Amino acid sequence: xxxxxxxxxxxxxxxxxxxxxxxxxxxxxxxxxxxxxxxxxxxxxxxxxxxxxxxxxxxxxxxxxxxxxxxxxxxxxxxxxxxxxxxxxxxxxxxxxxxxxxxxxxxxxxxxxxxxxxxxxxxxxxxxxxxxxxxxxxxxxxxxxxxxxxxxxxxxxxxxxxxxxxxxxxxxxxxxxxxxxxxxxxxxxxxxxxxxxxxxxxxxxxxxxxxxxxxxxxxxxxxxxxxxxxxxxxxxxxxxxxxxxxxxxxxxxxxxxxxxxxxxxxxxxxxxxxxxxxxxxxxxxxxxxxxxxxxxxxxxxxxxxxxxxxxxxxxxxxxxxxxxxxxxxx
Ligand SMILES: [Zn+2]
Numbered sequence: 225x226x227x228x229x230x231x232x233x234x235x236x237x238x239x240x241x242x243x244x245x246x247x248x249x250x251x252x253x254x255x256x257x258x259x260x261x262x263x264x265x266x267x268x269x270x271x272x273x274x275x276x277x278x279x280x281x282x283x284x285x286x287x288x289x290x291x292x293x294x295x296x297x298x299x300x301x302x303x304x305x306x307x308x309x310x311x312x313x314x315x316x317x318x319x320x321x322x323x324x325x326x327x328x329x330x331x332x333x334x335x336x337x338x339x340x341x342x343x344x345x346x347x348x349x350x351x352x353x354x355x356x357x358x359x360x361x362x363x364x365x366x367x368x369x370x371x372x373x374x375x376x377x378x379x380x381x382x383x384x385x386x387x388x389x390x391x392x393x394x395x396x397x398x399x400x401x402x403x404x405x406x407x408x409x410x411x412x413x414x415x416x417x418x419x420x421x422x423x424x425x426x427x428x429x430x431x432x433x434x435x436x437x438x439x440x441x442x443x444x445x446x447x448x449x450x451x452x453x454x455x456x457x458x459x460x461x462x463x464x465x466x467x468x469x470x471x472x473x474x475x476x477x478x479x480x481x482x483x484x485x486x487x488x489x490x491x492x493x494x495x496x497x498x499x500x501x502x503x504x505x506x507x508x509x510x511x512x513x514x515x516x517x518x519x520x521x522x523x524x525x526x527x528x529x530x531x532x533x534x535x536x537x538x539x540x541x542x543x544x545x546x547x548x549x550x551x552x553x554x
Pocket of ligand 1: 363384385418445446499
């Protein structure tokens with residue numbers, strides 16, 4: 225009898241594992257090269273004037289993102305999709321040094337200062353466990369315009385970071401279309417003010433009351449270019465060194481799904497540099513950061529949509545979705 229019961233339990237577990245895998249595959253199928261291209265071409269269009277934090281172009285990008293969240297029925301993490309906050313800087317005629325942490329804001333307000341209203345966009349799919357989270361994020365802002373520049377004056381930021389935003393949008397859709405309720409709550413985050421000093425992700429991680437319950441953060445910053453012209457699938461995979469399984473996951477998924485990626489695996493003890501991953505790493509959250517490395521158009525008006533390798537962007541998105549699925553379903 226006990227043996228029979230055991231066998232029945234085993235069969236049941238196998239069946240539910242199979243069902244979960246089928247749902248995961250359904251989500252994976254929704255990720256396409258065409259969607260990556262569509263998102264990047266809109267976000268990096270001249271209409272958005274380089275998505276400068278606090279300006280109209282970044283607000284248009286934010287509204288576009290909210291529209292996609294609504295379309296998938298993904299709910300706001302907070303009362304609203306927007307998390308509005310203020311960054312301040314000491315008065316200056318040069319490029320301001322902005323701060324968004326509560327203590328710094330209070331200090332700077334004691335002297336002559338300038339202020340910037342910013343807004344992160346945050347959506348969530350609630351998990352079975354309400355006290356464990358996984359955050360998937362990319363910054364939505366870029367460098368805006370330089371009106372004194374002769375010729376093309378718009379820093380479109382197709383790679384930096386329309387490409388990363390496209391990945392988070394596609395992973396959000398994939399989770400929604402899978403129809404599965406994840407074990408952990410999955411948060412989709414679009415940071416404002418990264419180019420001004422990681423302001424959005426700093427504000428989020430400083431004020432999040434359950435930051436110690438965030439079990440992993442997946443970051444995208446520049447995932448669309450070919451750093452090595454003779455090795456198109458090349459990409460950089462940064463991850464918290466204490467979690468070697470993150471590398472194992474990518475190795476096995478690249479093989480299993482035939483993803484055209486050649487990752488440079490970079491285990492990192494304390495991954496605080498480079499991008500919004502730093503805000504999470506400082507709080508002890510394990511991170512993964514997908515990146516296709518530098519190129520001559522980095523922080524130039526020539527970082528334009530026609531130069532993106534969309535097949536690669538989509539394959540990185542697929543790999544990251546599979547990583548996120550494992551993080552969200554331990
Ligand atoms: Zn960036």
